[in-house]
Amino acid sequence: MNRYPLWKYILIIAVTIVALVYALPNLYGKDPALQISPLRTAEINDSVVLEVTGALDKAGIAHTPVVRSDGSLVVRFDNEETQLQAQAAVSEALGKSYVVALNLAPATPDWLRALRAEPMFLGLDLRGGVHFLLEVDMQAAVRKTEERYISDLRTLLRENRIHYKTITQQAEGGLLARFRDEEQRSAASDLIGGDYPDLKLESLAAEGDEYPLRLQLIETALLDSQRNALQQTITTLRKRVNELGIAEPVITQQGQNRVVVQLPGIQDTARAKDILGATATLEFRMVDEEHNVAEAEEGRVPPGSRLYADRQGQSLLIKKSIMLTGDSIIDAASGIDPSSGGPDVTITLDGKGAKIFSERTREEVGKLMATIFIENKVTTAEVNGEMVKKKETVEEVINTAVIREQLGKRFHITGLDSTAEARNLALLLRAGALAAPIEIIEERTVGPSLGQENITRGFQSTLIGFLLVVAFMVVYNRAFGMAANLALFLNFIYLIALLSILQATLTLPGIAGIVLTIGMAVDANILINTRIKEEIRNGNSPQSSIHAGYEKAFSTIADSNITTLICGLVLFSFGTGPIKGFAVTLSLGILTSMFSAIVCSRAIVNAVVGGRKLKKLWI
Numbered sequence: 001m002n003r004y005p006l007w008k009y010i011l012i013i014a015v016t017i018v019a020l021v022y023a024l025p026n027l028y029g030k031d032p033a034l035q036i037s038p039l040r041t042a043e044i045n046d047s048v049v050l051e052v053t054g055a056l057d058k059a060g061i062a063h064t065p066v067v068r069s070d071g072s073l074v075v076r077f078d079n080e081e082t083q084l085q086a087q088a089a090v091s092e093a094l095g096k097s098y099v100v101a102l103n104l105a106p107a108t109p110d111w112l113r114a115l116r117a118e119p120m121f122l123g124l125d126l127r128g129g130v131h132f133l134l135e136v137d138m139q140a141a142v143r144k145t146e147e148r149y150i151s152d153l154r155t156l157l158r159e160n161r162i163h164y165k166t167i168t169q170q171a172e173g174g175l176l177a178r179f180r181d182e183e184q185r186s187a188a189s190d191l192i193g194g195d196y197p198d199l200k201l202e203s204l205a206a207e208g209d210e211y212p213l214r215l216q217l218i219e220t221a222l223l224d225s226q227r228n229a230l231q232q233t234i235t236t237l238r239k240r241v242n243e244l245g246i247a248e249p250v251i252t253q254q255g256q257n258r259v260v261v262q263l264p265g266i267q268d269t270a271r272a273k274d275i276l277g278a279t280a281t282l283e284f285r286m287v288d289e290e291h292n293v294a295e296a297e298e299g300r301v302p303p304g305s306r307l308y309a310d311r312q313g314q315s316l317l318i319k320k321s322i323m324l325t326g327d328s329i330i331d332a333a334s335g336i337d338p339s340s341g342g343p344d345v346t347i348t349l350d351g352k353g354a355k356i357f358s359e360r361t362r363e364e365v366g367k368l369m370a371t372i373f374i375e376n377k378v379t380t381a382e383v384n385g386e387m388v389k390k391k392e393t394v395e396e397v398i399n400t401a402v403i404r405e406q407l408g409k410r411f412h413i414t415g416l417d418s419t420a421e422a423r424n425l426a427l428l429l430r431a432g433a434l435a436a437p438i439e440i441i442e443e444r445t446v447g448p449s450l451g452q453e454n455i456t457r458g459f460q461s462t463l464i465g466f467l468l469v470v471a472f473m474v475v476y477n478r479a480f481g482m483a484a485n486l487a488l489f490l491n492f493i494y495l496i497a498l499l500s501i502l503q504a505t506l507t508l509p510g511i512a513g514i515v516l517t518i519g520m521a522v523d524a525n526i527l528i529n530t531r532i533k534e535e536i537r538n539g540n541s542p543q544s545s546i547h548a549g550y551e552k553a554f555s556t557i558a559d560s561n562i563t564t565l566i567c568g569l570v571l572f573s574f575g576t577g578p579i580k581g582f583a584v585t586l587s588l589g590i591l592t593s594m595f596s597a598i599v600c601s602r603a604i605v606n607a608v609v610g611g612r613k614l615k616k617l618w619i
Contacts, residue, residue: 033105055093123507141229141436328353484525491596507581517589524597
């Protein structure tokens with residue numbers, strides 16, 4: 001009655017062996033290491049390996065042999081202090097063509113790595129690092145979308161010979177186009193309505209000799225604009241983090257307008273904060289040489305131009321029409337201008353941007369073009385006893401230069417103050433401009449020592465919980481308690497193996513989920529043992545009591561575990577950060593506990609007492 005077929009035992013043994021293999025790497029820990037990855041046109045070859053080895057040997061830094069891994073180089077060290085010294089030496093030797101990232105490399109033996117057995121990742125609270133919560137300015141994202149429409153609409157109306165006075169943004173949102181007569185407004189309304197279905201048009205009452213037309217984004221276009229801004233922000237932040245050389249970052253969306261950025265093991269938090277929050281981009285516009293700057297300074301600014309100040313404080317009239325934005329930039333590299341000896345940035349455009357820029361500069365050869373640096377800042381100041389956030393957009397003319405020839409895919413920007421400014425500008429342009437300004441509204445730093453303390457306490461809590469459950473089961477259920485304990489140990493191995501196979505990130509709440517899983521895993525065996533006791537009290541034989549106990553307890557076990565699994569899935573779907581870590585271990589623990597408590601524990605009982613004539617059960 002209580003016997004398993006041979007194939008079931010083979011299945012359980014096979015699953016256990018696989019679980020042991022994939023759980024084993026977590027016992028070996030990780031070594032402080034450097035991960036060296038190429039940027040742009042650079043590549044990993046033998047000469048780079050020799051260069052890295054030479055730099056470390058010259059600095060007198062002890063290290064393991066340099067190993068190639070997935071298109072990058074990994075070199076290990078004895079401690080984190082040596083790791084930091086090595087990063088400085090290697091970065092100086094390789095220059096800006098390679099990212100030299102601090103990392104923790106698994107100390108897993110080669111035979112396990114050959115089977116793709118890797119340890120779990122450690123979360124920020126266990127490894128140490130910095131946590132940022134960023135808020136995206138959705139209103140600014142919409143305003144930026146409206147600005148793009150202005151340029152497009154002006155071009156559209158000019159190409160169709162429709163005369164307009166101005167097209168401007170309104171403070172309350174939307175655009176306002178002004179026309180000289182009703183006929184021109186009507187023609188513009190028909191043309192724009194056909195070409196731009198995302199715009200809602202409304203003709204307003206005439207104001208003197210002006211006929212205004214209001215243009216507003218429809219609701220779906222607004223939502224798309226905000227959604228795209230958030231996704232573009234996440235993509236840009238990920239590129240910037242990669243440029244900083246941080247391994248295993250976590251960048252996730254939280255809610256409708258927030259982004260969580262976790263940078264495990266980061267050392268220079270100040271630089272990370274500056275780079276993540278910066279919203280620098282460039283715009284290329286023509287200098288207005290037709291009108292008088294002095295008259296503009298007195299307040300008579302031409303309608304199609306705007307007054308700027310360059311870095312020397314001199315006033316310049318710049319046309320509002322944008323020739324090209326930073327969105328078309330695919331690469332940027334800092335260097336030294338051979339003619340002036342000052343810092344410069346070499347810009348490379350994508351195919352579309354190069355074509356547009358080539359066409360527009362062809363018509364402007366011999367004229368002055370200005371490069372405008374735009375940066376959005378958020379400052380907090382005290383006003384009437386309350387802290388008020390103030391958003392400020394800083395626009396300055398970096399340089400002006402005569403277009404000597406038709407520009408194409410590559411060109412240079414000069415006029416920068418320092419090589420450091422050139423490097424930062426190149427980094428930001430390579431990573432792309434943020435779709436909207438972001439503000440760091442929360443910042444937490446977790447030290448490596450605190451992370452190690454969390455690991456130690458988490459391990460201790462898991463061990464204590466496990467031993468207490470084992471002791472209780474032996475005292476209360478005797479021999480059947482020992483079977484439950486063995487199944488509990490198997491459940492722990494299965495859970496660790498699953499987390500490792502899925503390359504899940506283990507966090508402190510995740511450890512709490514493991515401890516809770518231990519208690520829940522043995523709960524199924526308690527239900528089974530209680531059913532067996534009831535059957536014995538009802539006068540059934542030991543073997544029939546065991547069979548009935550497992551059969552009748554199954555529905556109760558399944559019901560309780562499925563409802564808890566539903567809760568875990570809900571937590572994972574709607575939770576963020578630590579809550580997701582808890583939900584992952586809880587959900588996987590439920591699945592492994594059902595297998596170990598129902599299948600494995602019964603296999604153990606069947607192997608020990610199945611088929612034997614029993615007069616009494618040790619329960």
